[in-house]
Amino acid sequence: MFEVRDVHVAYGAVTALRGVSLEVRQGEIVCLLGANGAGKSTTLRTASGLLHPLRGEILLGGRPIHRLSPEAIARIGIAHVPEGRRIFPGLTALENLVLGASNRRGVRHGELEADLERMFGIFPDLERLKHALGWTLSGGQQQMLAIARGLMARPEMLLMDEPSLGLAPILVQQVFAVIKEINARLHTTVLLVEQNASMALAISHRGYVMETGRIVLAGTAPELLRDPQVREAYLGGRRAG
Amino acid sequence: MSEAAPVKTTRRGRLRAVHVAPALAVVAAAALPLLFTSRYSTNLLILGAAWSIATLGLVVVLGYAGQISLAQAAFFGIGAYAVALGTTRGEMNWWLALAAGLAAAAAAGAALGMTTLKLGGHYLAMVTICFQIIYTLVATNWVAVTGGPDGISNIRRPSFVVPLVSAQRYAWFALAALLAVAGAVWWLRDTALGRAMLAVRENELAAQALGVNTQRVKVVAFTLSAAIGALGGAVYASGYLYISPDSFNFDHAVSFLAMALVGGSESVLGSILGAGLLTFLPEWLRELKKMYLVIYGCAIILVIVFMPEGLWGYLRLLGRPFARQAPPPAARRALRVGGRGTAGEEILGVEGLVKHFGGIAAVDGVDFVVRRGEVHALIGPNGSGKTTCINLLSGLYVPTAGRIRFLGRDVAGQRPSRIAGAGMARSFQNLRLFRELTVWKNVLVGAQRGGAGEAETRDRAAAAMAFAGLADRAHERCRNLPYGHQKLVELARAIAGEPELLLLDEPGAGLNQTEKQDLVELLRRLNGMGLTIVLVEHDMSLISRAATVATVLNFGRKIAEGTAEEVLRHPAVVEAYLGNREVALGV
Numbered sequence: 106m107f108e109v110r111d112v113h114v115a116y117g118a119v120t121a122l123r124g125v126s127l128e129v130r131q132g133e134i135v136c137l138l139g140a141n142g143a144g145k146s147t148t149l150r151t152a153s154g155l156l157h158p159l160r161g162e163i164l165l166g167g168r169p170i171h172r173l174s175p176e177a178i179a180r181i182g183i184a185h186v187p188e189g190r191r192i193f194p195g196l197t198a199l200e201n202l203v204l205g206a207s208n209r210r211g212v213r214h215g216e217l218e219a220d221l222e223r224m225f226g227i228f229p230d231l232e233r234l235k236h237a238l239g240w241t242l243s244g245g246q247q248q249m250l251a252i253a254r255g256l257m258a259r260p261e262m263l264l265m266d267e268p269s270l271g272l273a274p275i276l277v278q279q280v281f282a283v284i285k286e287i288n289a290r291l292h293t294t295v296l297l298v299e300q301n302a303s304m305a306l307a308i309s310h311r312g313y314v315m316e317t318g319r320i321v322l323a324g325t326a327p328e329l330l331r332d333p334q335v336r337e338a339y340l341g342g343r344r345a346g
Numbered sequence: 347m348s349e350a351a352p353v354k355t356t357r358r359g360r361l362r363a364v365h366v367a368p369a370l371a372v373v374a375a376a377a378l379p380l381l382f383t384s385r386y387s388t389n390l391l392i393l394g395a396a397w398s399i400a401t402l403g404l405v406v407v408l409g410y411a412g413q414i415s416l417a418q419a420a421f422f423g424i425g426a427y428a429v430a431l432g433t434t435r436g437e438m439n440w441w442l443a444l445a446a447g448l449a450a451a452a453a454a455g456a457a458l459g460m461t462t463l464k465l466g467g468h469y470l471a472m473v474t475i476c477f478q479i480i481y482t483l484v485a486t487n488w489v490a491v492t493g494g495p496d497g498i499s500n501i502r503r504p505s506f507v508v509p510l511v512s513a514q515r516y517a518w519f520a521l522a523a524l525l526a527v528a529g530a531v532w533w534l535r536d537t538a539l540g541r542a543m544l545a546v547r548e549n550e551l552a553a554q555a556l557g558v559n560t561q562r563v564k565v566v567a568f569t570l571s572a573a574i575g576a577l578g579g580a581v582y583a584s585g586y587l588y589i590s591p592d593s594f595n596f597d598h599a600v601s602f603l604a605m606a607l608v609g610g611s612e613s614v615l616g617s618i619l620g621a622g623l624l625t626f627l628p629e630w631l632r633e634l635k636k637m638y639l640v641i642y643g644c645a646i647i648l649v650i651v652f653m654p655e656g657l658w659g660y661l662r663l664l665g666r667p668f669a670r671q672a673p674p675p676a677a678r679r680a681l682r683v684g685g686r687g688t689a690g691e692e693i694l695g696v697e698g699l700v701k702h703f704g705g706i707a708a709v710d711g712v713d714f715v716v717r718r719g720e721v722h723a724l725i726g727p728n729g730s731g732k733t734t735c736i737n738l739l740s741g742l743y744v745p746t747a748g749r750i751r752f753l754g755r756d757v758a759g760q761r762p763s764r765i766a767g768a769g770m771a772r773s774f775q776n777l778r779l780f781r782e783l784t785v786w787k788n789v790l791v792g793a794q795r796g797g798a799g800e801a802e803t804r805d806r807a808a809a810a811m812a813f814a815g816l817a818d819r820a821h822e823r824c825r826n827l828p829y830g831h832q833k834l835v836e837l838a839r840a841i842a843g844e845p846e847l848l849l850l851d852e853p854g855a856g857l858n859q860t861e862k863q864d865l866v867e868l869l870r871r872l873n874g875m876g877l878t879i880v881l882v883e884h885d886m887s888l889i890s891r892a893a894t895v896a897t898v899l900n901f902g903r904k905i906a907e908g909t910a911e912e913v914l915r916h917p918a919v920v921e922a923y924l925g926n927r928e929v930a931l932g933v
Contacts, residue, residue, distance in 0.1 A: 139858075141856070230729065243729040273923055274886055275922070275924055304929070
């Protein structure tokens with residue numbers, strides 16, 4: 106169980122989170138919806154230790170983790186796939202992927218190879234481009250690389266920030282299918298931030314809606330899909346009206 | 347009438363602030379030589395003025411244009427030697443000698459500026475250091491001309507209305523020169539050239555794409571900076587009446603840089619503050635004997651570490667609660683995009699376009715035509731060459747082969763600034779804003795496309811801000827805005843130049859459905875005003891709502907073309923790109 110309790114975060118004088126509480130149970134996919142600037146990415150960045158809360162706490166299995174460094178959080182099995190393709194531009198795709206597994210200790214070579222094969226199975230483009238330097242990949246290929254690198258950590262829990270950003274429709278569908286598959290097969294818990302609300306809710310168990318640094322709505326995915334407010338704001342419901 | 351009243355008072359308040367600061371500066375300049383009457387302190391005042399002028403040169407090249415220069419002492423020296431040699435051996439009029447010095451420094455500055463065309467960052471720093479060291483070697487060893495290490499004495503002072511023989515009179519002259527340069531550098535910031543420099547500093551690629559000739563701007567910045575440095579040197583030489591190469595060596599180049607950084611390299615007042623402080627501080631600390639260099643060094647390190655924008659940046663931060671918010675710019679006319687032409691005629695023609703990166707063909711023989719009035723979508727799987735295409739069209743890449751016709755002229759391989767100048771604007775996939783500048787400044791840079799005059803630039807910018815609904819946020823720094831607003835600023839900046847063709851690279855990425863709907867409305871309105879748009883986008887529901895025509899690429903080749911409706915049903919497109927059509931279209 107991953108719990109965020111009454112977390113407040115500020116960037117200098119600007120308050121970004123004003124008491125966020127949410128929980129993600131073992132094996133769940135939970136999505137976080139909301140407009141730009143609502144605090145979704147900040148929540149993920151706090152969970153992965155890149156930011157530290159002014160108040161409140163974050164617990165993993167009952168143990169507080171909000172004062173740990175990002176490396177320590179990665180080592181206990183929480184992998185963050187950041188927004189905007191933060192890959193290592195000067196390294197090859199393969200090197201990027203292998204580095205993704207650096208949180209794991211004593212990994213056998215064969216095991217690493219098998220994990221790489223699995224990634225290439227999901228993202229065939231990456232196999233073709235495994236010796237290309239990161240910066241030479243197109244925007245979408247970089248996004249795929251960032252996701253695959255996160256999965257190489259074999260995380261207990263995956264924090265994903267806008268995995269569909271800049272991907273072709275067919276890849277968006279594949280990425281969401283992959284997230285669902287990882288969750289089903291490996292029981293990886295997923296906390297997902299996504300603008301594509303309908304796709305995110307389609308694979309999520311539950312969801313939260315954020316506005317100006319607060320959680321304003323919580324529910325199961327089907328409940329949120331039916332909610333008129335959610336439809337209006339995040340599912341393009343206004344188009345019909 | 348009740349609405350007009352407060353606006354009027356604000357304007358009057360601003361006018362007052364604008365007039366009070368220079369008036370105070372003039373009073374201070376007039377009073378200082380009367381307060382510092384000893385020969386020693388008058389000399390210090392002259393030194394402070396000369397060094398401040400040289401530091402103002404760094405404001406132009408480093409603060410505005412963002413190019414590092416560690417050669418300012420060399421330019422300072424060129425001005426000093428010109429006056430020294432001219433008035434002693436040459437028996438020249440002081441002003442003539444000064445003119446020769448400015449010309450020589452400007453020429454050397456331009457030459458040094460040329461190296462920025464190839465180099466940047468630490469390589470550029472190395473080149474300027476080399477220039478500085480060669481200068482010192484020449485000044486020391488070319489004894490026949492420079493007098494070598496012994497230097498030159500008996501330098502004369504100029505006449506300005508009256509002969510400026512006394513130290514006090516000369517101090518007034520030095521301070522007047524400082525005021526004039528300070529005024530000019532301050533004024534420069536709000537001109538088209540000054541904004542172009544700031545744009546180069548913030549994001550060179552984006553500046554090019556908005557029509558800024560970044561190479562010319564950098565050379566001009568170095569040239570101006572060198573000439574200003576030389577003026578400082580001339581003031582110095584006639585102040586001390588004696589010069590030697592020691593005053594123009596690398597140590598001094600570093601201390602000019604320190605003055606600019608300590609004061610705030612972007613600010614005129616800050617740089618004078620920094621130069622003044624570092625002129626007087628060693629004198630105040632002199633009683634500490636050997637410790638003084640340690641304290642001096644530590645003080646500089648502390649300021650640079652804890653006040654990244656210098657003393658002035660810090661003071662401004664303290665004064666911010668009292669600062670009056672300037673009113674948002676009012677649009678005096680509507681935006682005029684799209685140019686004049688008949689709908690349906692070719693605006694952009696691409697023939698056999700090829701781009702190889704090493705052995706990989708990113709774009710492999712693409713042809714398409716964009717007609718006036720279209721919203722033309724360019725879609726395809728990731729890595730299919732869409733962004734490469736946009737970069738080729740806008741001139742950021744030079745094509746390996748093929749032709750690009752824009753408004754009937756072949757523009758393939760032309761500089762991005764020329765293509766932008768001809769009326770093609772673009773946005774970037776990953777935001778490329780001028781992050782440290784305000785929204786208004788960002789949009790102004792876009793608006794000055796094609797050498798529009800200042801009044802026209804402001805009209806265009808205000809119209810673009812009003813169109814995008816950004817007027818209220820005009821004076822906020824871009825980096826402080828949320829992502830969605832930053833995307834809007836990039837759009838406003840692109841249309842502020844009133845282009846005929848707009849290229850948008852994933853404008854919808856990272857926006858939610860509501861924001862995307864607003865974007866569609868915005869694009870429709872722009873298209874309605876006559877603007878032709880080329881759109882790279884992955885959101886098919888956005889494409890189907892906004893685009894009229896679509897070209898589909900895969901592996902660098904065109905695989906389909908037609909109306910958006912037709913293309914999205916094409917079996918090859920569905921297979922390679924859309925996957926589940928219903929899901930992709932969000933129906």
